Amino acid sequence: PIPQGVDMSLLTREQILAADDCSIETVNVPEWGGEVGVKSLTGAEKDAWESERQTEAGVFNLENIRASLVAIAACDADGQRLFSLADVVDLGAKSVRALDRVFQAAKKLNGVTDEELDELEGES
Secondary structure (H helix, E strand, C coil): CCCCCCCCCCCCCHHHHHHCCCEEEEEEHHHEEEEEEECCCHHHHHHHHHHHHHHCCCCCCCCCHHHHHHHHEECCCCEEECCCCHHHHHHHHCCHHHHHHHHHHHHHHHHCCCHHHHHHHCCC
């Protein structure tokens, strides 16, 4: 039986899979002379990012954490990534003020909290 007060118009599989649920926000980065697109990640992209940050010893690697998230979240107007993981070291060499602007937007848009980072680091 369905509990009282539950909406009977639940989404179907097709509706969920067809939903356009990704978004792009723009971040003004004056140090870089303009705006940067930041996209919401898919579940698979976020899982891959978290997995990529794990070392062989199971430690969550915080080295270049800003650059690694920016590398997968920075995008063009069509949502296509601007960088690859090969660009992480180069991105990490950019100004922390500029990088942090984009990192903070990517964290917020993708539900990456300081608590989650602490928890991931604690799982090591």
